[in-house]
Amino acid sequence: MLRVKYENLNYVIVIIERAKIMNNLKVSQAQLKYLLYIKDSKKFQTITSLSRYFNCSKSNSKKIVDRLIAIGLIYKFKNDIIFTQIGERFIDEFVSCRDRLIIVLSSGMSLDHEKAKKIADTILINKIEELNLKFLETYEKLEIFKDSIEKTFSYKILEDKLGEGEYNVNLVILKKDEVDNSSIVTSTAMECCSSTAKLIIAKSSTINIKVKPVVKTLNDIVEKGFLRSINYEVDNKNYNNIISESKCILPLNILNNWFYSGSGILQAAVIVEMLVNVNFYKNHIEKVVMLFTLDLFKI
Incomplete structure:
Protein backbone atom coordinates (compact mmCIF):
# COMPACT_ATOMS: atom_id res chain seq x y z
CA MET A 1 0.00 0.00 0.00
CA LEU A 2 1.05 3.62 -0.44
CA ARG A 3 3.20 4.95 2.34
CA VAL A 4 2.30 8.21 4.06
CA LYS A 5 5.34 9.40 5.97
CA TYR A 6 5.04 11.80 8.90
CA GLU A 7 7.92 13.89 10.17
CA ASN A 8 7.29 13.05 13.81
CA LEU A 9 4.74 11.91 16.37
CA ASN A 10 3.68 15.48 17.18
CA TYR A 11 2.38 15.90 13.64
CA VAL A 12 0.24 12.78 14.00
CA ILE A 13 -1.17 14.07 17.30
CA VAL A 14 -2.10 17.38 15.66
CA ILE A 15 -3.92 15.54 12.85
CA ILE A 16 -5.83 13.42 15.40
CA GLU A 17 -6.83 16.48 17.42
CA ARG A 18 -8.03 18.23 14.28
CA ALA A 19 -10.11 15.20 13.36
CA LYS A 20 -11.71 15.25 16.82
CA ILE A 21 -12.66 18.89 16.40
CA MET A 22 -14.19 18.25 12.97
CA ASN A 23 -16.14 15.21 14.19
CA ASN A 24 -17.35 16.44 17.58
CA LEU A 25 -18.72 19.84 16.62
CA LYS A 26 -22.27 19.59 15.29
CA VAL A 27 -22.37 22.21 12.57
CA SER A 28 -25.21 22.40 10.05
CA GLN A 29 -24.80 23.04 6.33
CA ALA A 30 -26.07 26.61 6.69
CA GLN A 31 -23.64 27.26 9.55
CA LEU A 32 -20.75 25.84 7.50
CA LYS A 33 -21.64 28.17 4.64
CA TYR A 34 -21.54 31.13 7.02
CA LEU A 35 -18.19 30.11 8.49
CA LEU A 36 -16.70 29.55 5.06
CA TYR A 37 -17.89 32.89 3.74
CA ILE A 38 -16.55 34.71 6.80
CA LYS A 39 -13.18 33.00 6.27
CA ASP A 40 -13.01 33.51 2.51
CA SER A 41 -14.10 37.14 2.61
CA LYS A 42 -10.94 38.01 4.58
CA LYS A 43 -12.69 40.89 6.33
CA PHE A 44 -14.97 41.36 9.29
CA GLN A 45 -18.61 40.50 8.68
CA THR A 46 -21.75 41.62 10.48
CA ILE A 47 -25.23 40.14 10.68
CA THR A 48 -26.33 42.78 8.18
CA SER A 49 -23.61 41.92 5.63
CA LEU A 50 -24.25 38.18 6.05
CA SER A 51 -28.00 38.54 5.51
CA ARG A 52 -27.28 40.63 2.42
CA TYR A 53 -24.85 38.06 0.98
CA PHE A 54 -27.08 35.04 1.67
CA ASN A 55 -30.21 36.93 0.64
CA CYS A 56 -32.11 36.20 3.83
CA SER A 57 -33.63 38.17 6.70
CA LYS A 58 -31.49 39.61 9.49
CA SER A 59 -33.42 37.51 12.00
CA ASN A 60 -32.49 34.33 10.14
CA SER A 61 -28.82 35.33 9.97
CA LYS A 62 -28.91 36.23 13.66
CA LYS A 63 -30.18 32.73 14.56
CA ILE A 64 -27.32 31.10 12.66
CA VAL A 65 -24.74 33.46 14.18
CA ASP A 66 -26.15 32.96 17.69
CA ARG A 67 -25.86 29.18 17.29
CA LEU A 68 -22.23 29.49 16.16
CA ILE A 69 -21.53 31.70 19.18
CA ALA A 70 -23.22 29.16 21.46
CA ILE A 71 -20.98 26.30 20.30
CA GLY A 72 -17.90 28.47 20.65
CA LEU A 73 -16.77 28.96 17.06
CA ILE A 74 -17.25 32.73 16.79
CA TYR A 75 -17.89 35.75 18.98
CA LYS A 76 -19.03 39.32 18.40
CA PHE A 77 -16.94 42.38 19.12
CA LYS A 78 -19.27 45.34 18.76
CA ASN A 79 -20.94 44.36 15.45
CA ASP A 80 -18.03 42.44 13.97
CA ILE A 81 -18.06 38.63 13.89
CA ILE A 82 -14.69 37.10 14.82
CA PHE A 83 -13.47 33.50 15.02
CA THR A 84 -12.58 32.06 18.41
CA GLN A 85 -9.39 30.02 18.67
CA ILE A 86 -11.38 26.79 18.29
CA GLY A 87 -13.39 28.31 15.45
CA GLU A 88 -10.19 29.33 13.67
CA ARG A 89 -8.81 25.81 13.97
CA PHE A 90 -12.09 24.33 12.78
CA ILE A 91 -12.40 26.48 9.66
CA ASP A 92 -8.68 26.19 8.89
CA GLU A 93 -9.02 22.40 8.84
CA PHE A 94 -12.08 22.73 6.63
CA VAL A 95 -10.22 25.01 4.20
CA SER A 96 -7.19 22.69 4.28
CA CYS A 97 -9.42 19.76 3.25
CA ARG A 98 -11.01 21.91 0.56
CA ASP A 99 -7.63 22.95 -0.83
CA ARG A 100 -6.60 19.31 -1.12
CA LEU A 101 -9.84 18.48 -2.91
CA ILE A 102 -9.29 21.39 -5.29
CA ILE A 103 -5.87 20.02 -6.25
CA VAL A 104 -7.34 16.58 -7.00
CA LEU A 105 -10.32 17.97 -8.92
CA SER A 106 -8.13 20.36 -10.92
CA SER A 107 -5.61 17.65 -11.82
CA GLY A 108 -7.94 14.71 -12.31
CA MET A 109 -10.91 16.43 -13.95
CA SER A 110 -9.14 19.34 -15.67
CA LEU A 111 -11.38 21.87 -13.92
CA ASP A 112 -10.44 25.50 -13.45
CA HIS A 113 -9.84 26.66 -9.89
CA GLU A 114 -13.25 28.26 -9.31
CA LYS A 115 -15.23 25.25 -10.55
CA ALA A 116 -13.06 22.89 -8.51
CA LYS A 117 -13.55 25.11 -5.46
CA LYS A 118 -17.34 25.09 -5.89
CA ILE A 119 -17.44 21.28 -6.15
CA ALA A 120 -15.09 20.91 -3.17
CA ASP A 121 -17.33 23.18 -1.09
CA THR A 122 -20.37 21.10 -2.07
CA ILE A 123 -18.68 17.84 -1.08
CA LEU A 124 -17.58 19.17 2.31
CA ILE A 125 -20.64 21.25 3.19
CA ASN A 126 -22.99 18.39 2.32
CA LYS A 127 -20.71 16.01 4.22
CA ILE A 128 -20.40 13.48 1.41
CA GLU A 129 -17.94 11.46 3.47
CA GLU A 130 -17.20 8.59 1.07
CA LEU A 131 -16.45 10.95 -1.80
CA ASN A 132 -14.42 13.22 0.45
CA LEU A 133 -12.28 10.34 1.72
CA LYS A 134 -11.74 9.05 -1.82
CA PHE A 135 -10.50 12.44 -2.99
CA LEU A 136 -8.28 12.89 0.05
CA GLU A 137 -6.74 9.45 -0.51
CA THR A 138 -5.98 10.51 -4.07
CA TYR A 139 -4.49 13.76 -2.79
CA GLU A 140 -2.10 11.80 -0.57
CA LYS A 141 -0.95 9.80 -3.58
CA LEU A 142 -0.31 12.98 -5.56
CA GLU A 143 1.53 14.53 -2.61
CA ILE A 144 3.93 11.58 -2.44
CA PHE A 145 5.11 12.32 -5.99
CA LYS A 146 4.93 16.13 -5.92
CA ASP A 147 8.73 16.45 -5.67
CA SER A 148 9.09 14.39 -8.87
CA ILE A 149 6.97 16.52 -11.23
CA GLU A 150 8.55 16.77 -14.69
CA LYS A 151 11.44 14.59 -13.53
Missing part, protein backbone atom coordinates in the same frame (compact mmCIF):
# COMPACT_ATOMS: atom_id res chain seq x y z
CA THR A 152 12.72 11.10 -14.19
CA PHE A 153 13.49 8.75 -11.33
CA SER A 154 14.59 5.15 -10.83
CA TYR A 155 12.47 2.10 -10.11
CA LYS A 156 13.97 2.09 -6.59
CA ILE A 157 12.39 5.48 -5.88
CA LEU A 158 9.11 4.21 -7.33
CA GLU A 159 9.24 1.23 -4.95
CA ASP A 160 9.93 3.49 -1.99
CA LYS A 161 7.12 5.92 -2.80
CA LEU A 162 4.45 3.33 -3.59
CA GLY A 163 5.30 0.74 -0.95
CA GLU A 164 4.53 -2.97 -1.16
CA GLY A 165 1.40 -3.97 -3.03
CA GLU A 166 -0.17 -4.64 -6.42
CA TYR A 167 -0.91 -1.82 -8.84
CA ASN A 168 -2.65 -1.89 -12.21
CA VAL A 169 -0.67 -0.43 -15.10
CA ASN A 170 -1.62 0.04 -18.73
CA LEU A 171 0.60 -1.44 -21.43
CA VAL A 172 1.05 -0.37 -25.03
CA ILE A 173 3.56 -2.09 -27.32
CA LEU A 174 4.92 0.01 -30.18
CA LYS A 175 7.08 -0.93 -33.15
CA LYS A 176 10.61 0.34 -33.01
CA ASP A 177 11.83 2.02 -36.17
CA GLU A 178 15.56 1.37 -36.32
CA VAL A 179 16.12 4.02 -38.99
CA ASP A 180 15.09 7.14 -37.08
CA ASN A 181 15.02 5.47 -33.66
CA SER A 182 11.44 6.47 -32.94
CA SER A 183 8.27 4.61 -31.99
CA ILE A 184 5.75 4.57 -34.82
CA VAL A 185 2.70 2.29 -34.78
CA THR A 186 1.23 -0.30 -32.45
CA SER A 187 3.07 -3.59 -32.76
CA THR A 188 1.40 -6.87 -33.73
CA ALA A 189 3.05 -8.25 -30.60
CA MET A 190 0.49 -6.18 -28.68
CA GLU A 191 -2.12 -8.74 -29.70
CA CYS A 192 -0.24 -11.36 -27.67
CA CYS A 193 -0.39 -9.32 -24.46
CA SER A 194 -3.15 -7.92 -22.30
CA SER A 195 -3.34 -4.12 -22.25
CA THR A 196 -3.48 -4.22 -18.43
CA ALA A 197 -0.52 -5.48 -16.43
CA LYS A 198 0.24 -5.81 -12.72
CA LEU A 199 3.04 -3.90 -11.03
CA ILE A 200 4.05 -5.98 -8.00
CA ILE A 201 6.10 -4.08 -5.43
CA ALA A 202 7.78 -6.63 -3.18
CA LYS A 203 11.24 -7.84 -2.15
CA SER A 204 11.82 -8.68 -5.82
CA SER A 205 9.50 -6.34 -7.71
CA THR A 206 8.07 -7.42 -11.04
CA ILE A 207 5.78 -6.47 -13.90
CA ASN A 208 3.30 -9.29 -14.58
CA ILE A 209 1.73 -9.39 -18.03
CA LYS A 210 -1.02 -11.74 -19.16
CA VAL A 211 -0.13 -13.49 -22.41
CA LYS A 212 -2.70 -14.78 -24.87
CA PRO A 213 -2.57 -16.63 -28.20
CA VAL A 214 -3.33 -14.71 -31.37
CA VAL A 215 -5.58 -16.45 -33.90
CA LYS A 216 -5.80 -15.16 -37.47
CA THR A 217 -7.37 -16.53 -40.62
CA LEU A 218 -5.62 -15.79 -43.91
CA ASN A 219 -6.86 -17.35 -47.17
CA ASP A 220 -8.90 -19.86 -45.17
CA ILE A 221 -5.78 -20.87 -43.27
CA VAL A 222 -5.94 -20.49 -39.50
CA GLU A 223 -2.71 -19.31 -37.92
CA LYS A 224 -1.98 -19.19 -34.20
CA GLY A 225 0.73 -17.04 -32.70
CA PHE A 226 2.27 -17.35 -29.24
CA LEU A 227 4.68 -15.04 -27.48
CA ARG A 228 7.62 -17.27 -26.59
CA SER A 229 10.35 -15.01 -25.25
CA ILE A 230 11.39 -11.45 -24.53
CA ASN A 231 15.01 -10.36 -24.77
CA TYR A 232 16.02 -7.26 -22.83
CA GLU A 233 19.08 -5.51 -21.47
CA VAL A 234 19.85 -4.39 -17.91
CA ASP A 235 23.16 -2.76 -16.96
CA ASN A 236 24.67 -3.73 -20.32
CA LYS A 237 23.80 -7.40 -19.80
CA ASN A 238 21.40 -9.29 -22.05
CA TYR A 239 18.64 -11.47 -20.63
CA ASN A 240 16.22 -13.87 -22.29
CA ASN A 241 12.88 -14.29 -20.54
CA ILE A 242 11.10 -17.49 -21.59
CA ILE A 243 7.33 -17.02 -21.56
CA SER A 244 4.72 -19.48 -20.37
CA GLU A 245 1.48 -19.66 -22.33
CA SER A 246 -0.42 -17.48 -19.86
CA LYS A 247 1.96 -15.12 -18.09
CA CYS A 248 5.07 -13.05 -18.66
CA ILE A 249 6.97 -11.92 -15.56
CA LEU A 250 9.58 -9.22 -16.03
CA PRO A 251 11.82 -7.72 -13.33
CA LEU A 252 10.93 -4.14 -12.47
CA ASN A 253 14.55 -3.05 -12.88
CA ILE A 254 14.13 -3.09 -16.67
CA LEU A 255 12.11 0.10 -16.14
CA ASN A 256 14.73 2.29 -14.54
CA ASN A 257 13.55 5.64 -15.88
CA TRP A 258 10.09 6.64 -14.69
CA PHE A 259 8.64 10.02 -15.57
CA TYR A 260 5.90 11.87 -13.68
CA SER A 261 3.95 14.44 -15.69
CA GLY A 262 2.42 16.08 -12.63
CA SER A 263 -1.16 15.14 -13.52
CA GLY A 264 -1.24 11.79 -11.75
CA ILE A 265 0.35 9.90 -14.66
CA LEU A 266 3.64 7.99 -14.31
CA GLN A 267 5.24 6.36 -17.35
CA ALA A 268 8.24 4.22 -18.17
CA ALA A 269 9.36 2.51 -21.37
CA VAL A 270 11.83 -0.17 -22.37
CA ILE A 271 13.08 -1.48 -25.72
CA VAL A 272 12.94 -5.27 -26.03
CA GLU A 273 12.97 -7.99 -28.66
CA MET A 274 9.90 -10.20 -28.76
CA LEU A 275 9.86 -13.65 -30.32
CA VAL A 276 6.43 -14.78 -31.52
CA ASN A 277 6.06 -18.39 -32.62
CA VAL A 278 3.50 -18.86 -35.43
CA ASN A 279 1.89 -22.29 -35.91
CA PHE A 280 4.75 -23.84 -33.91
CA TYR A 281 7.21 -23.71 -36.81
CA LYS A 282 7.67 -20.06 -37.84
CA ASN A 283 9.41 -17.56 -35.58
CA HIS A 284 8.82 -13.82 -35.88
CA ILE A 285 11.27 -11.55 -34.03
CA GLU A 286 10.32 -7.92 -33.54
CA LYS A 287 12.05 -5.06 -31.75
CA VAL A 288 9.43 -3.09 -29.83
CA VAL A 289 8.93 -0.42 -27.20
CA MET A 290 6.91 -1.49 -24.16
CA LEU A 291 5.28 1.61 -22.67
CA PHE A 292 3.83 1.27 -19.16
CA THR A 293 1.47 3.85 -17.64
CA LEU A 294 0.50 4.07 -13.97
CA ASP A 295 -2.50 6.32 -13.20
CA LEU A 296 -2.46 7.50 -9.58
CA PHE A 297 -6.16 8.33 -9.82
CA LYS A 298 -6.96 4.65 -10.37
CA ILE A 299 -4.93 2.91 -7.68
